[in-house]
Amino acid sequence: MDDPQRILSRWLPDVPAAAAEPLAAGGFSGARLWRVRWQGEAFALRRWPAGGPAADRLAAIDALQLHLAECGLPAPRPVVRSDGAMSVFDDGSWWSLGQWLPGAADYWTNPREAKLRAALSMLARFHLAAAAFQPGGAARVVAPQPSPALQRRSTRLAELAGGGLTDLVRRVDRCPPGDETSLAREVLQLVHRVVPRLRVELAAHGRMPLPVQWRLGDIWHDHVLFTGDEVTGVVDFGAASIDSPAGDVARLMGSLAADDAAAWRVGLAAYAAVRPLSLAEQQAVRLFDSTGVVIAAVNWVDWLFLNSLPASVPVNRQLAFERLRRLATRLQCLANQLPAG
Numbered sequence: 001m002d003d004p005q006r007i008l009s010r011w012l013p014d015v016p017a018a019a020a021e022p023l024a025a026g027g028f029s030g031a032r033l034w035r036v037r038w039q040g041e042a043f044a045l046r047r048w049p050a051g052g053p054a055a056d057r058l059a060a061i062d063a064l065q066l067h068l069a070e071c072g073l074p075a076p077r078p079v080v081r082s083d084g085a086m087s088v089f090d091d092g093s094w095w096s097l098g099q100w101l102p103g104a105a106d107y108w109t110n111p112r113e114a115k116l117r118a119a120l121s122m123l124a125r126f127h128l129a130a131a132a133f134q135p136g137g138a139a140r141v142v143a144p145q146p147s148p149a150l151q152r153r154s155t156r157l158a159e160l161a162g163g164g165l166t167d168l169v170r171r172v173d174r175c176p177p178g179d180e181t182s183l184a185r186e187v188l189q190l191v192h193r194v195v196p197r198l199r200v201e202l203a204a205h206g207r208m209p210l211p212v213q214w215r216l217g218d219i220w221h222d223h224v225l226f227t228g229d230e231v232t233g234v235v236d237f238g239a240a241s242i243d244s245p246a247g248d249v250a251r252l253m254g255s256l257a258a259d260d261a262a263a264w265r266v267g268l269a270a271y272a273a274v275r276p277l278s279l280a281e282q283q284a285v286r287l288f289d290s291t292g293v294v295i296a297a298v299n300w301v302d303w304l305f306l307n308s309l310p311a312s313v314p315v316n317r318q319l320a321f322e323r324l325r326r327l328a329t330r331l332q333c334l335a336n337q338l339p340a341g
Helices: 004-008 055-070 113-131 148-173 179-205 246-257 261-274 279-306 317-337
Strands: 019-023 032-038 041-047 087-090 093-099 213-215 224-227 230-234 241-243
Touching: 004 019, 004 032, 004 041, 055 087, 055 093, 055 113, 113 213, 113 224, 113 230, 113 246, 113 261, 148 179, 148 279, 179 279, 179 317, 246 261, 246 279, 279 317
Parallel strands: none
Antiparallel strands: 019 032, 032 041, 041 093, 087 093, 213 241, 224 230
């Protein structure tokens, strides 16, 4: 059973004075979060889910967060223990303690062009700072190369085209009828329409050499905190890895702007004003966005209808289906733009 008070003693003295408030946040990763108040300061305590990052990768993610915070960016600064460690293994899980960041992920409820510009220019500053980061301080220049994430997506789309999608449709067809099942069928029909063309796009452009470096990996609406029009927090670095920053640009723009072409122009211009995008990166952003929509939609159908999420991961089905409805809308736009075949 979780005992945050005991875990906090691994970092903080006088733990009885700390107040740990459990939070509903944590998404669908299985992570658990607490807001901790201690001696006038606020922290976020995170219990990583089973199957989370390995020890060496978690240490690198912690070091990346510390590096970004020391660069003056709104990343949660990890609390460093006296032995230099930033995360600890206890009660069968990894735990991390970091600075609590102010703000709210409220772009969807209060969308403004100034906020969109702020989010994308902040992402560009994150990428510039992350480009100089090397765990352990060892400088290393990585030559441009094909994006590992795009290669994984190419493999996944091939699996879907090779029978995986047909199998998923067959299994959904065995589910009880209703609005949710109808939504899943609609999503899979749209996926069937767009996968052939996306495979052609990936074959043509998916192996183009791109700058690769540390990037955030899962930067989207819920992970960007605003106070007014200012970005005051970027949270959840669990997916951080070495890959093309174009994937982050696509993930954030897709979640904020969906298929609003004018908003895409505004956001990309704000990003490029800080960190210019090469033509290859601009093409990659579009590939990341379109393939990400398809794979996310398939994953949500799989999780919601075939119970493929671990039992330890709580699922708010109302929020989950809202996510799937958003993806269905984006798939329809993609199907209209990309003729099958």
